[in-house]
Amino acid sequence: MSDDRHNRRRHVHKIIRVLALVYASSVSDTAMVQAADHQTKPTIVLVHGAFAESSSWNDVIAQLNRHGYRTIAAANPLRSVAGDAAAVSSVIRSLQGPVVLVGHSYGGPVITEAAHGKSNVKALVYVAGFAPDTGESSLSLSGQFPGSTLSDALLPLARPDGGKELYIQQEKFHEQFAADVPAARANLMAATQRPVTEAALAEPSNAASWKTIPSYAIYGSADRNIPPAVMKFMADRAHAVKTIVIDGASHALMVSHPGEVAALIEEAAKAP
Template structure:
């Protein structure tokens, strides 16, 4: 009888110890999916990826096709579906529209982070939002390329890229970005959003006061409308904050990832 009682007691202690150890195990960190916008590519996130990876976050810098809002969002949504566990979606510029649409119906998306990005409501586009308040000089520096289907690809003129897109980076970095920029279709920038998921998901915003693509006043309006949990304003920051301010961008992403 005593031996049976001892065995039961020992079993209970071991079970309680196991439960305590299990509860003490930290939850898996969410996967951070970074989505570039127009006139950029996934390498623009390199500095942010290095910091997030160093801090133990799994990271994917997704390739954004920049062909049309619906198809771009569908491609990102498929990627998100393939990821087990929670996901933080981070969008730069037009990529903000893409993450907003792609989050619809994806229950593993736990937060949205906008890096100089668009937070569109239904019916709004990059074109309509960027012109909501004065200040954007993007239209005057674009170089259109006619496409076989009758549409247009848009590039930023290389000689004007530094001042327009990445004024707070050094000249050599801006020259590389200009040479490797990926074009966006005129159609993608004109496509209207349909599903403002920032109305349901926690949103975080960072933007620069010297952004020449999306005026700071537009960014402030969108952040306030979305009731962003946190908004970081970078004095003198350009449109390319992920390149010029990777520490600040990574810090905001990690705050979104660790929020409860």
């Protein structure tokens, strides 16, 4: 009887050891799969434009992070296309593996130039953003088609170097920049907006990386900063892989429609 109990205990202990090994192996395999999945997914670098700042991407980032993407909302100095692109380029150089660059508004020219010569940039996503050809500027593009009311909403301030710093007047910010964003949030955005230099908006681009890197575009039909006709022209010219037009959406697309923006970024990230 004593031997039977002893044998049963040995048998139970053996089963427990086997189950423990199976569980440990399963946990290890799962961790390896998750780690491999994270490594194969591109890093998403998001670049804000004029009159915005990095937190404008918060809701887009939240969705991308939930889906396992590493995200970086790069600080855009808004001083000059070449200088701003150099700042974003330094972020790209610090990253290993593929990168998807996302640019809003004036952030479009910045990512276009920052991606030049970067073999790890697999896609460009323009969120209500300019996609300039060589020699074009944000100002020259926005004037190609009617529809922008931005000039009437601007507040220019003199810079020590003789140039101009441009803000959107706070009382006009909601209607001009973020008409489909709740007023309370739009008022916060107006207070925290970052100015752009007039020279940066007028500076010609030196590279058109969308000619060699797949591009994607999303914009709103009610954009008052950049005429929708301009954004259609740029997306068509770039032969964008996919273009999404959101009916009634404002210039602040990443705030008012973060789900659609994040979904397009993920589509670009998953493309072969």
